Amino acid sequence: MKFEVSMLQQLGIKSYSLICHHNKIQSLSFTDRHTHTQSSMAESTPFPISSSTTLTFSTTSTSISHLRPFHHQTQPYCYITGKPISSLRCQAVAGAAPATPAAATTTPIKKKNRYEIENLTTWLLKQEQAGHIDAELTIVLSSISLACKQIASLLQRSSIINLTGAQGTINIQGEDQKKLDVISNELFCNCLRSSGRTGIIASEEEDVPVAVEETNSGNYIVVFDPIDGSANIDIALTTGSIFGIYAPDEQCLVDYDNDTLDQSKEKCIVSVCQPGSNLLAAGYCLYSSSVVFTISIGNGVHGFTLDPAYGEFVLTHEDIKIPKSGRIYSFNEGNFDLWDTKLQNYLNHLRKPGGPHGKPYSGRYIGCLVGEIHRMLLYGGIYGNPKNEKAKNGNLRLLYECAPMSYLVHQRTPIFIGSPDEIDILVSYLA
Secondary structure, eight states, rough: EEEEEEOTTTSSSSEEEEEETTTTTEEEHHHHHHHOOOEEEEEEEEEOOOOOOOOOOOOEETTTTTTSSSOOOSSSEEEEEEOSSSEEEEEOOOOOOOOGGGGSSSOOOOOTTTOOOHHHHHHHHHHHHHTTOOOOHHHHHHHHHHHHHHHHHHTTTTTTTTTSEEEEEEEEESSSSEEEHHEEEEHHHHHHHTTEEEEEETTTTTTSSSSGGGGGSSSEEEEEEEEEEEGGGGGGEEEEEEEEOOOOOOOOOOOTTTSOOHHHHHHHHHHHHHGGGGEEEEEEEEESSSSEEEEEESOOOEEEEEETTEEEEEEEEEEOOOOOOOOOOOOGGGGGGGOHHHHHHHHHHSSSOOOTTTBBBBBBBOSSSHHHHHHHHHOOOEEEEOOOSSOOOOOSOOOIIHHHHHHOOOEEEEEEEHHHHHHHHHHHOOO
């Protein structure tokens, strides 16, 4: 059995001839590229080879002296190691016996360079080239990521630059606004306006949707909660931003200085209040020990972590799949006595030891929807913010929070989101 061996020519070698018999090396000969002289090496005892055998050639014996040489007198040296084949390729010579599987040609798998990274901008451009999104939506998403970077920077320095505490105002939801609630809302609005691709902006902190000026507007409708879990700001716990993007709609250019709700305002509000199934893209940005920008454009969920060294979101969680089940539940159990009996029975079920390890579910409650959903995407489990005797519709807003989050994960109602198996168990209790 005879094989031609071809590899890099830096060593000044024109060709090689490797002769094997019953998977053992009998001899190796080569031709010098410059002098055209032929040399050969052989061992008195044939050396066994396999698919993991490597022939390594060197012009010096010092660089790889720990390897075993065929011959010490002839340059270049040939060594046999047990490392996987890399630069060596073996091809059967015409007329030779069929190659054994051990010596068959293999195509090396390209390894990812450890320095190779993909940032959010590059990823968005690839999605645009693939036809998943258009150029305008790419710009809108980039502008949202910029707003998130600015908010993350302010949150990290909030105690230093006196941005903690209440603003002294109440938003349309009847909640006391924090200083960063107001500032973050302005940052989001400014970034979306300056993108030139947004027609209507609807924020949880605003009374009514805001129409972008005609000279600097596009058609996309963006809804968002600039700071979710703002009660955690002063104690440096997890917070986040939530956003959703709807398809282009007719522009609603109205005068909001007038307090009366005329037909133009009504039309604008109706344009924004679309069902979650109409969303083109949705996501959130988590502000915690890391800043993670998670997004879906309808073909999977992807997470990008902010690298503070150069201010870029880098792809770190590709095609996130929520686990089918989990052992973590997240409910505000301070309202336990206000929930109906069926839901109480379900929570009691979770607390009982069970499952393969004989342990109850672990209760975790962050007080920030973004944090709850992020953990559930990675670890599985179930999150709930159910109605109670004092809040018949729950506490979360469908437009700004529930619909965008439901776009990312499996869900059955606007207030229960979780792993498929966990949702099925919940439904069996509530039926």
